Amino acid sequence: MILSIRPDLTSADQRLSSLVVEEQQTVTEAEMMQAVRTLLIGLGEDPDREGLKDTPKRLMKALQFLTKGYHESLDELLNGAVFTEDAHEMVLVRDIDIFSSCEHHILPIIGRAHVAYIPNGKVIGLSKIARICEMYARRLQVQERLTAQIADALQGLLKPQGVAVVIEATHMCMVMRGVQKPGSWTVTSAMRGVFAEDERTRQEFMNLVRHNSNFG
Ligand SMILES: Nc1nc2c(ncn2[C@@H]2O[C@H](COP(=O)(O)OP(=O)(O)OP(=O)(O)O)[C@@H](O)[C@H]2O)c(=O)[nH]1
Ligand SMILES: [Zn+2]
Numbered sequence: 001m002i003l004s005i006r007p008d009l010t011s012a013d014q015r016l017s018s019l020v021v022e023e024q025q026t027v028t029e030a031e032m033m034q035a036v037r038t039l040l041i042g043l044g045e046d047p048d049r050e051g052l053k054d055t056p057k058r059l060m061k062a063l064q065f066l067t068k069g070y071h072e073s074l075d076e077l078l079n080g081a082v083f084t085e086d087a088h089e090m091v092l093v094r095d096i097d098i099f100s101s102c103e104h105h106i107l108p109i110i111g112r113a114h115v116a117y118i119p120n121g122k123v124i125g126l127s128k129i130a131r132i133c134e135m136y137a138r139r140l141q142v143q144e145r146l147t148a149q150i151a152d153a154l155q156g157l158l159k160p161q162g163v164a165v166v167i168e169a170t171h172m173c174m175v176m177r178g179v180q181k182p183g184s185w186t187v188t189s190a191m192r193g194v195f196a197e198d199e200r201t202r203q204e205f206m207n208l209v210r211h212n213s214n215f216g
Helices: 011-026 029-042 055-066 074-078 126-137 143-158 199-210
Strands: 082-084 091-102 108-118 122-124 162-171 186-193
Touching (some): 074 143, 091 126, 091 143, 091 162, 091 199, 143 186
Antiparallel strands (some): 082 122, 108 162
16 A cells, blocks of 8 residues: 655655555554464463463554554644744743653653744644654654654744754663663754754753753
């Protein structure tokens, strides 16, 4: 099946979406569950014991949930919530919980996103900023790409003066396995427009992100 061209997706997104759709056409849920069963046997387990007998289905469903962002689009999640408004000051939504999955190990990336933009005649429903984060987080990701995708989506939708996205996150693949560094966390940023060009605007954003809120 060829996906129709969706203007809300970047070309990389389009390629990824069509790959996912193609895969889904050829792989049934029964085959996915069989693959988990094979995995369990490979790990030395008995997939027929009581505690594991529904695990292939549970894991498949869990992974489908954690990657549901492949089946969502900016258009749907926005639901038209872009409004004309004579606003020109920074809007920041802070401390948006992020639960993503790293594409290398399919292990959790857990963190928070801080997203700001400076309007240029259009504002977006605030919840939609969190929904955009959610859509891209619920895919197999690297933190850098997740950060950039959120920034580019807002830049494309609103044509604002600028967008800034910072994500701070810990990667379970670095905590529970591999190098095993539980205290480590990674900060990534994507600056667009005036945030990339103007040091003072970027600084104002970083100060607001660092500021300890009474609500937190
Ligand atoms: N840049 C980037 N790297 C990531 C992210 N998530 C996981 N990684 C890294 O991806 C790399 C994969 O490296 P490999 O050597 O192929 O895999 P590995 O043998 O499992 O690596 P170790 O984790 O070092 O044991 C690791 O260094 C991970 O820390 C991410 O969001 N961004
Ligand atoms: Zn990983």
